């Protein structure tokens with residue numbers, strides 16, 4: 246994707262749907278929930294890159310119990326609209342998950358294909374426990390029966406950008422979540 250000018254870049258940010266303050270308070274609540282659930286047991290936060298890096302950075306600062314951090318780049322293979330159940334791991338975790346209570350940290354659950362495959366894969370490695378936390382949930386678009394254990398915000402079927410989420414690799418650095426404007430004449 247090519248952005249021709251700063252004006253064009255800014256014109257695609259249609260409207261803010263979740264403010265910086267709203268995110269901050271929801272992340273604080275999510276951190277407190279994790280602290281109460283995992284008191285004393287070692288946690289491994291598994292960030293699915295790239296989209297979850299901003300959420301992970303803020304969430305991990307709210308965690309007051311022993312916690313390690315790992316990263317993974319995973320892509321699902323689809324056959325038409327059907328998940329093949331195969332995930333391509335572009336970068337795998339360095340951790341032996343059998344030693345940890347794993348929490349997968351994701352930016353958004355859309356169709357659910359990526360996470361259902363990643364969960365299947367990590368479960369096959371026998372983690373002590375496994376939960377999924379997602380910043381955003383877009384249930385209208387789901388084509389799998391995947392459900393996150395904890396989602397901070399449920400949103401309608403908008404394409405969203407900011408706070409880690411991109412469009413053509415841009416906008417990840419916005420401090421809020423905004424709806425993306427597809428056309429110039431909207």
Ligand code: IMP
Nearest residue numbers: 296354355356357358359404405410411
């Ligand atoms: P899935 O369809 O649930 O497998 O989601 C795959 C990935 O698509 C997510 O992890 C996001 O990185 C990306 N994605 C889905 N919806 C959006 C969106 O509205 N904005 C930006 N990225 C999205």
Ligand code: MG
Nearest residue numbers: 293296352353
């Ligand atoms: Mg993602």
